[in-house]
Amino acid sequence: MFSMQNMIKEAYRYASYSLGEGAPADYIPELAKADTKRLAVSITDLAGRTHSVGDSQERFTMQSISKVVLLATALRFAGFDGVFARVGVEPTGDPFNSIIRLETDSSNRPSNPMINAGAIAVTTCIPGATPGERFGHVLEYARALLDNPELDYDKEVYRSESETGDRNRALAYMMRASKVIDGAVPEHLEVYFKACSLSVNCEEISFLGAVLANNGISPRGGKMLIEPFHVKVIRSLMSTCGLYDYSGEFALRVGIPAKSGVGGGIMGAVPSRMGIGTYCPALDPKGNSLCGLRAMEYLSQALNLSLF
Amino acid sequence: MFSMQNMIKEAYRYASYSLGEGAPADYIPELAKADTKRLAVSITDLAGRTHSVGDSQERFTMQSISKVVLLATALRFAGFDGVFARVGVEPTGDPFNSIIRLETDSSNRPSNPMINAGAIAVTTCIPGATPGERFGHVLEYARALLDNPELDYDKEVYRSESETGDRNRALAYMMRASKVIDGAVPEHLEVYFKACSLSVNCEEISFLGAVLANNGISPRGGKMLIEPFHVKVIRSLMSTCGLYDYSGEFALRVGIPAKSGVGGGIMGAVPSRMGIGTYCPALDPKGNSLCGLRAMEYLSQALNLSLF
Amino acid sequence: MFSMQNMIKEAYRYASYSLGEGAPADYIPELAKADTKRLAVSITDLAGRTHSVGDSQERFTMQSISKVVLLATALRFAGFDGVFARVGVEPTGDPFNSIIRLETDSSNRPSNPMINAGAIAVTTCIPGATPGERFGHVLEYARALLDNPELDYDKEVYRSESETGDRNRALAYMMRASKVIDGAVPEHLEVYFKACSLSVNCEEISFLGAVLANNGISPRGGKMLIEPFHVKVIRSLMSTCGLYDYSGEFALRVGIPAKSGVGGGIMGAVPSRMGIGTYCPALDPKGNSLCGLRAMEYLSQALNLSLF
Amino acid sequence: MFSMQNMIKEAYRYASYSLGEGAPADYIPELAKADTKRLAVSITDLAGRTHSVGDSQERFTMQSISKVVLLATALRFAGFDGVFARVGVEPTGDPFNSIIRLETDSSNRPSNPMINAGAIAVTTCIPGATPGERFGHVLEYARALLDNPELDYDKEVYRSESETGDRNRALAYMMRASKVIDGAVPEHLEVYFKACSLSVNCEEISFLGAVLANNGISPRGGKMLIEPFHVKVIRSLMSTCGLYDYSGEFALRVGIPAKSGVGGGIMGAVPSRMGIGTYCPALDPKGNSLCGLRAMEYLSQALNLSLF
The missing domain is CATH 3.40.710.10 (DD-peptidase/beta-lactamase superfamily)
Incomplete structure (x- = not known):
């Protein structure tokens, strides 16, 4: 049966096949200590509900x-x-x-x-x-x-x-x-x-994604946190530049405005749909969380989230 | 009263304020001869109907x-x-x-x-x-x-x-x-x-946009011309790279998968909405049709077409 | 009649035709204040005698x-x-x-x-x-x-x-x-x-040139100031890289191991012949003293100093 | 006892220690066939006499x-x-x-x-x-x-x-x-x-070096082959740019106007002294003949040939 929770579970499972690949960022010694077995996937919908699987309470830095x-x-x-x-x-x-x-x-x-x-x-x-x-x-x-x-x-x-x-x-x-x-x-x-160095968890970055997905209005409480024009600016920049020199391939494979960090997080904002957070500190050579990319790919396909 | 035809007329009017600015491509002698007063805006909807204002039968090369x-x-x-x-x-x-x-x-x-x-x-x-x-x-x-x-x-x-x-x-x-x-x-x-050097007119490129907008299926006749996965590839590449080194700003200002040519055309594909064609051979320094950009901006705002 | 003093006088005269061209370095405010009418040419021979014409006591920074x-x-x-x-x-x-x-x-x-x-x-x-x-x-x-x-x-x-x-x-x-x-x-x-910021005058830099010309041995007193191998290293680097992105043309036109500074000085070392100093703070677009280059060209031709 | 022939023999011996290192140019298939055990050193003095050791009759292309x-x-x-x-x-x-x-x-x-x-x-x-x-x-x-x-x-x-x-x-x-x-x-x-593709041998390129060393006048017959100003231009360019991106280090270690080719030859022109040719087709990663560089270093030291 379809449910958001099941979808996230499947995304987690799909991503977990890549656990063990990649390596944490090594140019900042503190980051090199991260446990590369940690994995989390969270979604915050536009009603403000957050669904998670995995180590979604684990704290990491935004980078x-x-x-x-x-x-x-x-x-x-x-x-x-x-x-x-x-x-x-x-x-x-x-x-x-x-x-x-x-x-x-x-x-x-x-x-x-x-x-x-x-x-x-x-x-x-x-x-x-x-x-x-x-x-x-x-x-x-x-x-x-x-x-x-x-x-x-x-x-x-x-x-x-x-x-x-x-x-x-x-x-x-x-x-x-x-x-x-x-x-x-x-x-x-x-x-x-x-x-x-801001310390966050996977659920929190999915909430940030949801604010951006919701045109700047907090999905919890309804306050306008970012004005709509600025949201458009941010989402378009995330779409064209959000994943370093992997941005073009991410647009093609996932198609969601997103931003990654070498701390292991990826935050996605699907306009008028949802915010997504993923976390796993093992990175690919371009500095993006490997399992995070896998989870994003799964969700984009399964929920038809690509803008393109 | 709202009608597609009225919208295009307004886009044309807005774009025409920039007539007289820019210059045709000069590195190909044939292109330098173009009449920079020509302007056209066309939209093909997903039912295959094409609406146009201006010199929409004027032929130019795709570049x-x-x-x-x-x-x-x-x-x-x-x-x-x-x-x-x-x-x-x-x-x-x-x-x-x-x-x-x-x-x-x-x-x-x-x-x-x-x-x-x-x-x-x-x-x-x-x-x-x-x-x-x-x-x-x-x-x-x-x-x-x-x-x-x-x-x-x-x-x-x-x-x-x-x-x-x-x-x-x-x-x-x-x-x-x-x-x-x-x-x-x-x-x-x-x-x-x-x-x-393929010679086209503004209506025809709006039709190409409509095919891409319609996931590869011809809006006239329903034949699948491009397979859906290839459409996604093309639309994502148009979004991140379609306007040369203006692609990022176009994403921010217009937010439509599009491709421009130094012949003066711009072709846009708004997923599940419509195809857009614009034509005016006067270019900005980055090689994009100046009035075409204006028309695209107007339509994106007026019809809320931005993906971002 | 030939004399070193006459040669320098002629070099000075030839260089002075370019007075009024160029401009002092402007990216360091203190340097922009320099008097661009100052010009000096000095030669120190390997017996330690220094001959000068012009503002050879004027102090400027080595840069x-x-x-x-x-x-x-x-x-x-x-x-x-x-x-x-x-x-x-x-x-x-x-x-x-x-x-x-x-x-x-x-x-x-x-x-x-x-x-x-x-x-x-x-x-x-x-x-x-x-x-x-x-x-x-x-x-x-x-x-x-x-x-x-x-x-x-x-x-x-x-x-x-x-x-x-x-x-x-x-x-x-x-x-x-x-x-x-x-x-x-x-x-x-x-x-x-x-x-x-070391403050020097034209005679002093011609002395530095003479030390390098004399294989590191002071032409006044005979003390070895730089060991011979290091002198070769320095002279070869001056020859290939001493005048920024004008080094190739300077090799062709002058052919003397030399180093310029945006303070307006140029120091030359003609192996086994002499040290040369020139000073005028008006620079060409590549950062070299314009009149200094002229004086160097004259001396290279007149005294047949080019190594090439 | 000193003799030019002995000097060349010593240069050859010193260079031969590097036989077996490097590899022939591989981007042109014909060059890849070269026998990397071939080695020659030739000097032509300004009286037109050529002295050689090794495979000085072996033909190779100038490149x-x-x-x-x-x-x-x-x-x-x-x-x-x-x-x-x-x-x-x-x-x-x-x-x-x-x-x-x-x-x-x-x-x-x-x-x-x-x-x-x-x-x-x-x-x-x-x-x-x-x-x-x-x-x-x-x-x-x-x-x-x-x-x-x-x-x-x-x-x-x-x-x-x-x-x-x-x-x-x-x-x-x-x-x-x-x-x-x-x-x-x-x-x-x-x-x-x-x-x-001009096919030459080591003696011939040493003769070319001698012409350049002799200010453009053939050391055999006395005909002016290159006018003196052009000789200066060529020698200065050989000095600053003659060995690709090794030119600076060659100036420092050898200090002779020279030009190398990926065919394995190096031609040197010591102003008013001699022309030098070396040949061995095994190249270092920058495209210069490895044994040739060794021979040049030896001759520069032994005969004090460096201009710097």
């Missing part, structure tokens, strides 16, 4: 999924024009941390907000007298968007991010050198690294 | 819109695996005729079938003893997909394409040098240039 | 000419193998501050010690507990190599360098991210920026 | 050494300005057949005449009604420059070059697309491939 939260926060404070004066909207086909285009593109703007350079540029649009105050805005918003008032960042991972963040420092200084951004680079990176 | 026809033809003959052994599916953010990634990407495969290198690689998958026979497959299929049994290529434009096609020759020889393709380069390019 | 001093210092402390584990020896054809190759080259090492990234990597080879101690080694050595025990760095320029040094910070963090260098980036850059 | 002959021929017919309107003079640090810079450099000119793209551009400057007539100019000049009136090209190698020359075709079409060159690409490549 690049936080790029969506940073973008939503920046759009809220600086508006569309403010944000996109500093970052473009084009997919690149480059790895997430590439520096080449900052030099070769005539505008010097990073290509889009879903790669590291772009997310750092986005972060500089979030106002505040101190990095603490600025991250406060992100945290407060994240607590609403993920429906967890206790949400916080993981101090150990944050320290590890910061210690190994030289490439992000390079990206930030390149952008300041070409006047795409201004202000104190270490402060911007404090906010950015803390956002990457 | 890059033919990449969709070439891809459909190649998928039909060589299947998904056959085609995508020679070309990737990732957007690049590069101009349509860039050669850099053929050298820097480890696979040496062109990034996707919507840029020149990729479409040439796709062309090599179309079988036949002679270029004439091979182009015959393309032409026959194009006649069905655009519902015009008289469809043919424009000899003047073909000659002009061929004379000025050195960059495409360079792309082809680079790919043969790295064994991505094999066979006689001049023969592949004959097929490719003839496909680019 | 990239200090790359030679940094390399000599690093070779002295870390030896050939120590230094060239962190930097290559190939010319690049790229501008002096390009970051692309740090990403695309398989080794991630900067291409050579005559571009910014390479000189920063070289700087990390200079030992010391503090940046002060480390720069002390550079300063002490520079005083000997330029034969001025009072030599020091310009505090205003140093502050200006440091404030506008974001691109160099980006280069340094990129190299630390790929483990080409280690240690504290701000400390390395303090040493590097202070070296760039 | 990239012909770039020097092509450049000399083009300079003779089109002059400095004619040639360098189509090609630059800067080293690149890229492999010999790279296409990237043809796209990224603002001028679209190839970087220098010592890489494939540059040599093809140079070839287009050689006049004639037919490729046969044009290659005739090259052949006639090569016979004089290498002092062998019987010199001809190897038909087997030429056919092999032509069959596998797709990357060179790509380079040529790229340059014609950006209007750096004009004319029929297949005709230019016929001349270029035939020049690459």
Whole structure:
């Protein structure tokens, strides 16, 4: 008999065949410790109900999924024009941390907000007298968007991010050198690294997906959390750039606006249908959760979720 | 009162404000002669009815819109695996005729079938003893997909394409040098240039859009022209790569799977809704029809067509 | 009648025809203030005599000419193998501050010690507990190599360098991210920026050229300041990489191992013949002193100095 | 006792320690057949006497050494300005057949005449009604420059070059697309491939080196074969770009204007001293003859030949 719960169970089962493949992110020592046998699949429907199978309470860090939260926060404070004066909207086909285009593109703007350079540029649009105050805005918003008032960042991972963040420092200084951004680079990176370190679980990211699926309106309580135009912007960027240099193949195989993070999470937002969260920290060479991709593929096929 | 015809009229009016801006493609002498005051908007619904405003009978060459026809033809003959052994599916953010990634990407495969290198690689998958026979497959299929049994290529434009096609020759020889393709380069390019030179009108490309919107089934007669899996492949690639290095912004502003050509046409396919054709030969610096983009934006907003 | 003094006078006259062309470096505010009417030409022969015409006592900062001093210092402390584990020896054809190759080259090492990234990597080879101690080694050595025990760095320029040094910070963090260098980036850059800010005059740089011309032996006093093998290394790198992306043309037109700086100086070392210094702060678009190039061309022709 | 013959014998002995390392060029099937145990060292002094050790009569194809002959021929017919309107003079640090810079450099000119793209551009400057007539100019000049009136090209190698020359075709079409060159690409490549296939021996290339060392005057007979200004141009380009992306290290370790070819030859020209030829078809990964490099290093040290 069809039920959402059964569907998720099947997606979990299908994904679990890939357990044992891939490896956790190794460039941040804290992430390398993750248990690659953990797997979870969650769906939050537009009535606000969350269904899960597997380790859906296991906490992990958002990593690049936080790029969506940073973008939503920046759009809220600086508006569309403010944000996109500093970052473009084009997919690149480059790895997430590439520096080449900052030099070769005539505008010097990073290509889009879903790669590291772009997310750092986005972060500089979030106002505040101190990095603490600025991250406060992100945290407060994240607590609403993920429906967890206790949400916080993981101090150990944050320290590890910061210690190994030289490439992000390079990206930030390149952008300041070409006047795409201004202000104190270490402060911007404090906010950015803390956002990457936000500790979440699979159910919470499925809720974020559901907010985006529901045109920005919380499926629990009905409050408008993101304005509809910004939702369209975010969903289109997730569709074209959300999975690094796998975005094109994900569009073809899954066809759902989504964002992955090297912490092992993938968050999907199916417009007017549902939010999806998956978690498994074993990554493929492009930095996407291997079992998460499998689960997404299953759900897209089984529930006919592809936009294309 | 709402009617499809009124909507198109409004889209036409909105687009016509941009008449006079932009310029026709100048790198192919024949194209530079186009009358930049010509403008047309057509919609074909899934019942096969076509509504038009403006110069919808004016003939122009498909140019890059033919990449969709070439891809459909190649998928039909060589299947998904056959085609995508020679070309990737990732957007690049590069101009349509860039050669850099053929050298820097480890696979040496062109990034996707919507840029020149990729479409040439796709062309090599179309079988036949002679270029004439091979182009015959393309032409026959194009006649069905655009519902015009008289469809043919424009000899003047073909000659002009061929004379000025050195960059495409360079792309082809680079790919043969790295064994991505094999066979006689001049023969592949004959097929490719003839496909680019297919002479169509705005109504016909809206019909092609409608076939893709209707999951491959002809809205006139009900014959399955493209198998559904191939339709999904084509629509996802149009969504992430269809407008060159403007694809990301088009997704954000319009959100319709579409393909533009430097001949001045844009073809859109709104899944389960309609096919759209626009025509005006004045291009923006990225090679997309300026008034066509305006018309697409209007229709997307007015009819709520964005997938995102 | 031939005399060295007359030759220099003619070189000065020939160069002075280009006074008024070019512009001072503008990316460092302090440098933009330079008086572009200042011009000097100096030659130090291998008996230690210095001949000058023009503003040869005018002080300016070494900028990239200090790359030679940094390399000599690093070779002295870390030896050939120590230094060239962190930097290559190939010319690049790229501008002096390009970051692309740090990403695309398989080794991630900067291409050579005559571009910014390479000189920063070289700087990390200079030992010391503090940046002060480390720069002390550079300063002490520079005083000997330029034969001025009072030599020091310009505090205003140093502050200006440091404030506008974001691109160099980006280069340094990129190299630390790929483990080409280690240690504290701000400390390395303090040493590097202070070296760039070393305040010299035209006669002094001609003396440095004479030391290099004389196989490392001071033409005043006869002390071996640089060991002969290191001199060969430095002179060959000056020949292939000393004038940024003008190095090939300089080899063809002048043919002298030389190093230019955006402060307006050019230092040349003609093996077994003489050292040459020129100074004029108006630069061509590639960052080389315009009148300096003219003077070098004249001297190369008149005295038959080209190695090629 | 010192004698030139003894020196060469020692150089041969030193080089022979590397026999067995490296591999012949494999991208041209004919070259892959070469016997990697063949080794020869020849010196031609400025009195026209040639001294040799080893397989100095063994014939091999010039390959990239012909770039020097092509450049000399083009300079003779089109002059400095004619040639360098189509090609630059800067080293690149890229492999010999790279296409990237043809796209990224603002001028679209190839970087220098010592890489494939540059040599093809140079070839287009050689006049004639037919490729046969044009290659005739090259052949006639090569016979004089290498002092062998019987010199001809190897038909087997030429056919092999032509069959596998797709990357060179790509380079040529790229340059014609950006209007750096004009004319029929297949005709230019016929001349270029035939020049690459010129069959020579080690003694003959040492004679070519001696002509260049002797400022263009034949050391046998005293005829001026290349005008002195052109000799300077050629020697400086050999110095900065003659050994592909090993040119910088060769300057440092050997310091002689030289040109290598993947046929296994290296030709050196020590100004006012001698010409050197080496031959061994086993190449290092950068395409230079491994034993040839060893022999050059030995001679440079033993005879103090480095310019730097």
